[in-house]
Amino acid sequence: MGEPIWYEGHHRVRNCQLLVSFRNQERFNAVIGLLKKFEAECRNLDYAAQERITNEWGQGITAVEPAREVPEINRCILSCEGRGNTNSVSVILRGNSPYAQTGVFGAEAARRVLRRQLLATGFVSPAQAFGARNLIAAQAEEGYLSYEVTSH
Numbered sequence: 001m002g003e004p005i006w007y008e009g010h011h012r013v014r015n016c017q018l019l020v021s022f023r024n025q026e027r028f029n030a031v032i033g034l035l036k037k038f039e040a041e042c043r044n045l046d047y048a049a050q051e052r053i054t055n056e057w058g059q060g061i062t063a064v065e066p067a068r069e070v071p072e073i074n075r076c077i078l079s080c081e082g083r084g085n086t087n088s089v090s091v092i093l094r095g096n097s098p099y100a101q102t103g104v105f106g107a108e109a110a111r112r113v114l115r116r117q118l119l120a121t122g123f124v125s126p127a128q129a130f131g132a133r134n135l136i137a138a139q140a141e142e143g144y145l146s147y148e149v150t151s152h
Helices: 025-041 047-061 098-114 126-130 132-141
Strands: 075-083 088-096 145-151
Touching: 025 047, 088 098, 098 126, 098 132, 126 132, 132 145
Parallel strands: none
Antiparallel strands: 075 088, 088 145
């Protein structure tokens, strides 16, 4: 374990685990296979060759872009559990339309910069610069995210 991670509210995270599930395991395994192939065959090539080869691979995987902003299809659930010595908190985020969410993050960041509502400057995360709760609230306001926080 390295240095604890600091986040909004200045609480420390000493241990973090990430679990991810992908619905299309066949596609997921194909991507993992390409990553291994890149490491074995392309890692030592110059940037231009890497770019040409990976573009060819990408065009072979997806000839036509799938619909991205269909909330009934493009959904996610993020569940976070935080635990102290005697208490804990659970946060569940339910969202949709990831590309639209990216646009909301950019718009909220621009709005906060123009209003001089920066919480930090320099090389910092969006959560540090604008506030994690502020960014989540912007997503919720636009209908792309809902959240539930429960203290135990």
